[in-house]
Amino acid sequence: MGLTLSYDDKKRAVLLLIAVGVVAWIAIDAAAGGSKYWARVLLRLPLLFTGSGSGWPIAGGFVLNILLSIAVMTLATALGTLIGIATLARLALLRVPSLLLMNFLRNSPWLVLLFAMLYILPFEVHVFGRVVAFPPFVKAVIGLALPTAANFSEVIRGAVQSIHSGQWEAARSLGYTTIQIYRHVIMPQAFRRMIPGWMNLYALVMIATALATVTGIQDVLTILNNLLAMESERVIVYFYLTVLFLFFAYCYPIAVLARRLERAVKGDNL
Amino acid sequence: MFGLDYSWLADPAYQQWLLTGVVNTLKLAAISSGAAIVIGLFGALGLTLRIFWLDALIELFVEVFRNTPPLLQMLFAYFTLSTLGLRVTDPATGLSVPLLSAFACAATSLSLFGGALAIEAFRSGIETMPRSIIEAARSLGYGRWARFWWVEAPIATRICLPALTNILTNLFKTTSQASVITVPELMYYAGQIYNDTFRTLEVMILVLVIYVTLVSMLTFAMARLEAFMAFPGYGKGR
Numbered sequence: 001m002g003l004t005l006s007y008d009d010k011k012r013a014v015l016l017l018i019a020v021g022v023v024a025w026i027a028i029d030a031a032a033g034g035s036k037y038w039a040r041v042l043l044r045l046p047l048l049f050t051g052s053g054s055g056w057p058i059a060g061g062f063v064l065n066i067l068l069s070i071a072v073m074t075l076a077t078a079l080g081t082l083i084g085i086a087t088l089a090r091l092a093l094l095r096v097p098s099l100l101l102m103n104f105l106r107n108s109p110w111l112v113l114l115f116a117m118l119y120i121l122p123f124e125v126h127v128f129g130r131v132v133a134f135p136p137f138v139k140a141v142i143g144l145a146l147p148t149a150a151n152f153s154e155v156i157r158g159a160v161q162s163i164h165s166g167q168w169e170a171a172r173s174l175g176y177t178t179i180q181i182y183r184h185v186i187m188p189q190a191f192r193r194m195i196p197g198w199m200n201l202y203a204l205v206m207i208a209t210a211l212a213t214v215t216g217i218q219d220v221l222t223i224l225n226n227l228l229a230m231e232s233e234r235v236i237v238y239f240y241l242t243v244l245f246l247f248f249a250y251c252y253p254i255a256v257l258a259r260r261l262e263r264a265v266k267g268d269n270l
Numbered sequence: 271m272f273g274l275d276y277s278w279l280a281d282p283a284y285q286q287w288l289l290t291g292v293v294n295t296l297k298l299a300a301i302s303s304g305a306a307i308v309i310g311l312f313g314a315l316g317l318t319l320r321i322f323w324l325d326a327l328i329e330l331f332v333e334v335f336r337n338t339p340p341l342l343q344m345l346f347a348y349f350t351l352s353t354l355g356l357r358v359t360d361p362a363t364g365l366s367v368p369l370l371s372a373f374a375c376a377a378t379s380l381s382l383f384g385g386a387l388a389i390e391a392f393r394s395g396i397e398t399m400p401r402s403i404i405e406a407a408r409s410l411g412y413g414r415w416a417r418f419w420w421v422e423a424p425i426a427t428r429i430c431l432p433a434l435t436n437i438l439t440n441l442f443k444t445t446s447q448a449s450v451i452t453v454p455e456l457m458y459y460a461g462q463i464y465n466d467t468f469r470t471l472e473v474m475i476l477v478l479v480i481y482v483t484l485v486s487m488l489t490f491a492m493a494r495l496e497a498f499m500a501f502p503g504y505g506k507g508r
Contacts, residue, residue: 007322014326107485108478109443112457116474203337210339211447221342228349237350244338244346251337 037235041242044227048243051218060218062246068140068219069206075145076205077198080152087157090178098153105150111211117143118215140212148205155197159190193265199258203251210247220246274475278467291459292480298377298455299442305381306441307434310388317393328389335386341447343383347375348451376448384441391437395430396422428499435492439485446481456480 005013030038047053051060058064086098105113117139124133163186171181213221224243228236278284313328335343352368360367370378399422407421449457456477464473 007320010322011326011329014323015330018326018330103486104482107439107443107482107489109446109457109481109485111446111449112474112478112481115457116478119471119474207337207339210341214450233353237353240342240346240350244342247338247342248334252333255333255337 034238037238040231040235041238044239045242047227048220048223048246051223060220061223062220062243064217064219065206065209065212066250068137068144068209068212068217069202071141072144072148072205072209073202075141076148076152076201079145079149081156083149084153084156084160087153088160102150102153105147106154108147110144110147110208111214113147114140114143114211114214117146136215136217140209140215140217143215144205144208144212148201148208151201151204152198155194155201156190159193159197160186162193163189196258196262196265199254199261203254203258206251206254207247274472275469276472276476278463278469278472279476284463284467287459287463288456288480290454291456292484294373294453295445295455295457295484298373298380298445298448298453301377302380302384302445303438303441305377306384306388306437309381309385310392310437313385313389314392314396317389318396332386332389335383336390340379340383340444341450343379344376344447344451347379348372351375372448372451372453376445376451376453380441380444380448383444384437387437387440388434391433392426392430395426395433398429399426428496428501431492431496431499435489435496438492439488442485442488443481 026034046055047061049061050056050058050063052058083098083102086094087102089095089098118136121134121139121142124131126132167185167189168181171185176185209219210221212219213225216222220243224239228239231239313332316324316328347370351370356369357366358369359365403421403425404417407417412421445455446457448455449461452458460473460477464470467473
């Protein structure tokens with residue numbers, strides 16, 4: 001019969017067809033008068049990307065969202081590791097407060113937490129006679145890092161607890177101390193299982209950086225809103241679709257990679 | 271205490287605003303959660319049919335809504351759907367007005383966002399169903415529908431509950447973003463109150479506490495439901 005396609009191939013073909021259909025639709029729309037709207041979008045694309053009209057220097061835009069997400073993730077990884085280890089401690093004095101903190105942060109909406117941080121954090125603090133300023137960007141980083149850290153500590157907890165108890169017993173019978181067991185037995189295995197969760201969390205953080213517009217930093221949404229104030233009603237659709245696509249194009253590959261790793265990790269049951 | 275001033279809370283007007291805000295938040299969360307569960311069920315069931323083009327369409331829907339900010343989805347729905355033709359002519363004034371109010375826009379986009387998450391959760395729940403149980407049911411002579419109704423659905427429900435809890439809390443927290451498109455929910459009234467009183471810090475702390483309390487109540491209720499429904503061998507019913 002010649003061509004036989006597997007189920008996944010057929011599915012991929014349909015997705016490809018849809019992508020072609022979207023491109024064709026854009027082309028038809030452009031021919032039917034949409035091209036002048038796309039020209040507006042194209043003109044503003046450097047501004048949306050980097051926050052300056054010519055594309056350089058970087059003053060904001062989508063690049064700022066990426067920078068923000070990286071800063072948030074760095075801080076949240078450090079903070080989340082501390083909270084995660086504390087929630088696993090056998091000492092109740094350490095475990096109970098950290099569990100309470102984790103649940104508080106996990107149960108509060110990101111937007112509300114971000115707003116709260118905007119007002120709780122001072123404009124500047126004086127440390128040993130030195131003035132440390134808190135610009136909106138720093139406030140956004142802290143405001144987004146808090147819930148992220150709580151989520152990451154949950155990832156750590158889940159990964160450590162997923163290690164079979166036989167590993168603990170075996171290591172203990174060999175005379176390892178608790179710290180040694182964590183260091184040489186549990187963590188090397190748990191680390192592998194954390195990576196997909198960490199990546200999923202990063203995609204989530206990138207999506208959440210859209211909220212940072214409330215702090216007034218020049219992120220892609222702030223710039224978009226400023227731009228749209230002087231555009232016609234019709235062209236707004238094209239601008240929104242462009243920005244939605246920017247986020248999708250950045251986050252989707254990360255999500256796919258995370259899922260692939262997840263499947264690879266699922267195989268090693270101990 | 272700590273130099274915080276909560277005297278504005280004694281004003282009945284502000285109490286009324288907060289109450290209205292909470293009620294609207296609950297309404298928005300309830301509507302979008304219900305719709306998200308329905309979308310999730312139909313989507314996951316659609317995937318089990320293994321029709322390749324339906325599978326592709328559902329996957330596209332899930333990925334688009336999972337990988338774009340819900341805030342942007344809401345803004346898109348609010349600012350552009352009326353431009354794209356979702357308008358009706360008001361019979362009273364003869365003017366063309368948007369078909370969807372801000373609340374309807376928020377509810378629609380939250381439902382679709384939650385639905386995408388729910389499809390994914392239900393799908394993985396169905397996937398982790400132990401094959402041996404299905405084979406056992408088959409060897410006992412259950413037909414396709416009897417097997418689904420008496421064996422697969424009860425087990426899948428219990429497997430999916432923890433993930434569903436996550437989605438419902440996530441959705442509840444995301445309702446706060448509807449304030450950006452002027453839906454009069456809790457976060458919106460918080461803005462109104464501090465614009466009036468200039469007590470930003472106090473208002474934000476109170477609102478944060480209200481949200482955490484509501485979400486904690488939701489997680490507690492779901493945990494009780496999980497414990498109530500548990501049966502030996504699955505999840506909590508060890």
